[in-house]
Amino acid sequence: MDPVTIALIAVLMMGAAALYTSVGHAGASAYLAIMALFAVAPETMRPTALTLNILVASFATWRYWRAGQTNAGLTAAFVAGAVPAAFLAGRFQLPDEIYKPVIAVMLLIAAVRFLWPRDPATVETPRPPVWWIAVLVGAGIGVLSGLTGTGGGIFLSPIILWLGWEATRRTSGIAVGFILCVSIAGLAGNLSSVGRLPAELPWFLGAVAIGAVLGTRLGVSKLDPGRLRQALGVVLVIASAKIALT
Numbered sequence: 001m002d003p004v005t006i007a008l009i010a011v012l013m014m015g016a017a018a019l020y021t022s023v024g025h026a027g028a029s030a031y032l033a034i035m036a037l038f039a040v041a042p043e044t045m046r047p048t049a050l051t052l053n054i055l056v057a058s059f060a061t062w063r064y065w066r067a068g069q070t071n072a073g074l075t076a077a078f079v080a081g082a083v084p085a086a087f088l089a090g091r092f093q094l095p096d097e098i099y100k101p102v103i104a105v106m107l108l109i110a111a112v113r114f115l116w117p118r119d120p121a122t123v124e125t126p127r128p129p130v131w132w133i134a135v136l137v138g139a140g141i142g143v144l145s146g147l148t149g150t151g152g153g154i155f156l157s158p159i160i161l162w163l164g165w166e167a168t169r170r171t172s173g174i175a176v177g178f179i180l181c182v183s184i185a186g187l188a189g190n191l192s193s194v195g196r197l198p199a200e201l202p203w204f205l206g207a208v209a210i211g212a213v214l215g216t217r218l219g220v221s222k223l224d225p226g227r228l229r230q231a232l233g234v235v236l237v238i239a240s241a242k243i244a245l246t
Contacts, residue, residue, distance in 0.1 A: 001038075006200050009034055010207035017056050017211025022218040024064065024157065024172025026057040026179045027208065028150035029110040032103060033239030040198075042099055046149030047193040048201065050183050053151045055205055056212045057180035061173075063216040070173030071166055077131045078178050081138030082145065082152065083185040089146025090189025100243050102148055107240035110154040114233035126166045138178070146186045151179030172219060 001009075016030035031049040040048075064070055094102065128134070137159060145152035153175040160171045187194070198204075 001198075001200055005038060006203055009038055009200075010203050013052070013204055014207040014211040017052075017208040018215035018218070019211075020153075021056060021060045021176070021212050021215030024060070024175040024219060025153040026053040026060060026151050026176060026183065027211075028053045028179075028183070029107055029154055029236065031204075031208075032149065033107055033236050036103070036239050036243050041196075042096055043093070043193070044196045044198055047187060047190070047197055048204070049149045050151075050187040051194075051197060051201065052204060052208050053179060053183040054187065056208050057151060057176055057183060059209070059212045060176040060216050060219075061180050063220055064173035064176055067173075067220045069169050069220070070177060071128070071170050074128050074134060074166060075174045075177045077129075077134035078138035078141075078156065078174070079181045081135035081140075082142030082178065082182045085139040085142030086146035086152075086182045086185040087189040089143045090186040092147065093190070093193075094147060099148075104240045104244040106144070106148055106150065106154070107236045107243070111233040111236035111240065113154055113158055114236070115230055126164060126170075128165050129163070142182055142185070145182045146189055149186065151183045151186075153179045 012034045013027075013031055016027045016034065020027035020030060028049040031052050032045055035045045035048065061070075129137070137156075141152040141155045144150075144155060156178055157171055157175045160166050160174065161168060166174060
């Protein structure tokens with residue numbers, strides 16, 4: 001990559017990390033979208049997105065935990081099902097004709113999440129699921145995460161909120177802890193993919209680290225970045241269309 005392209009990708013990734021961490025996500029779907037827009041090879045996209053996810057989610061998990069915005073028991077139940085599923089799914093490298101449509105659909109789901117006019121109303125008395133339902137939900141999301149190279153937060157957060165399992169802000173803390181564990185499992189399931197990491201990775205890591213600091217400050221202080229999330233949704237729709245049509 002030329003220096004201008006590297007700088008542009010890094011700036012976009014920094015913005016994505018800031019936006020995603022403000023709502024308790026780590027940004028893998030946005031990193032995939034950005035790399036797709038710049039025609040990065042699919043075999044490079046997945047390990048790169050997971051590596052960036054691990055760094056961002058580690059910091060965000062710590063910030064949300066310190067702010068008391070998490071639910072350790074519910075997080076553990078989701079992770080118990082997701083980690084082995086993501087590890088096993090991460091061992092498979094999908095061919096382009098399957099990988100690209102899956103990523104395109106996943107990005108559209110993420111776009112809907114951010115373009116939705118408003119978040120589901122916060123429930124006054126959350127009703128967490130029984131443990132085995134949480135484990136099964138986690139396992140299903142883990143399979144998707146391992147195959148696509150994401151942390152699964154874009155799937156988990158809407159499920160928790162729409163089913164009234166936890167309050168909105170604590171959902172962010174659950175999602176980011178889940179994303180951290182699943183991202184590690186997904187990458188561990190296919191360690192050979194680490195050899196495909198780009199030489200420009202240090203620049204991207206630095207960029208998302210800055211974004212995570214800014215985004216978690218927004219999330220923890222309860223500043224609503226709704227308009228910015230909607231703009232990100234538009235970017236995800238464009239990236240999804242690009243992948244589907246190429």
